[in-house]
Amino acid sequence: MTEITPQELLEELRRAADVVAGVTAKLTERDVPAPSELPGWTRGHVLAHIAGIANAMARQLEFAARGESTELYDGGFEGRTRAIEMAAGHGIEEHRADVETALERALRAFGALDAAGWQARITYRGGVVFDGGLALWRELVIHATDLGTGRGPETWSRPFCEHLFDFLAARVPAGERLVLQPLGLPPVAIGTGGKSTVINGMLTDIAAWLAGRNPTLGSLRATAAADGVDLPELLPWPAGVPVDR
Template sequence: MIDPVRDLASVREATDRLLTAAAALDSAALGEPSRLPGWSRGHVLAHLSRNADALVNALEGRPMYVSGDARNADIERDAPRPLDVQLDDVRDSAARYQSVASEESDWSRTVELRNGVKDTTARIPFRRLVELELHHVDLGIGYELEDLPDGFVEREIGFLADRFAGHHDVPTTTVVADDGREWTTGGGAEGTPVAVRGTAADLLGWLCGRRDGSALRITGGSLPQLPPL
């Protein structure tokens, strides 16, 4: 069940966790590559700041970004900043988002996100949590998929399984965690149903494009090729 108030508390905790970890870096480390192709750690932090502002825009009825090009330009502009400036921006933008989201009076209201995607305000805090948790991993500073809160991992696997459900390139796929939790995705492509098994962290890594799936056990066919997020 979606609980936006609980998710906002989780967003605050994830923000604090990321800021504490990033504060141990130095400005030189921000220029080093992150785990995202073409992005430095500075790019990742800049993106998190601008994403918080973009979600404020969405909640207040404005487009998240002026355009895709403007979004990318803002990230490129902000990526080279020194560590203290980056951390202040992540902290301040997060506070702005938290303030606006905490004032929401209608969690059933629909808002428009990027690329015409629409969602209810109740789901926006979890979307922000996903940005924080996965991009903390992307920084490559010791926080791994195995370190993510278990409840978050379960929800994000379910979210991504729903996202790929019925996709025309993905056969019917059963996703099974080693502890017995199970999800179903795909179903839009012809072919024999496939079962994909592994740890929850490895399953999430495959679904969100952070791992290649080589650690997973596949029955019924080959590992499905998932569309980009």
């Protein structure tokens, strides 16, 4: 898999932000309380979370630029949850304004970085700004799908899917090894255990399954020792706050 550069990541963030803004622009007042693709969450919850994570990541960068640090969300995971619940019931115009302002803030912060800035330390996962950029990329692309407006995982790009293969290797249980075999592409092995399962399918279907989303092209097939088997159970999403959706 090809490593993405900071400049490429910045362009991906801008594209993902444009997609989120485009989807949000088409939502109506009646769409906000309707169920999203995430169990227990309305579209309003997803919109509130998108605005929240964009603002949170922007703040990480703003503090890092001053040589300071701050937690991702005020109050940690509980604070994150409270903020989402409080904002979920807002009207569509308020959601649009919140998402637009948060995305602009985040893109401005990432766009101002020099080479050293991408490597500045942040508190998110004890990593650096580049890790925060990858996280925001994941959040924007996946949650644009979670809004449930017809833009499914089949729209995810190859670089994004390959990034998920790497990041979500943490979901492979101990003792297991998954050989991901996207149609027409080289296989990718994740996990280090001795029990091997091959997952065949379209690139986006494999990525969606790893991300806990519903594959949209219906192409997945799992085999072990050349026999068809059920798709293996995965560990929870590798959380950063410490619980994530």
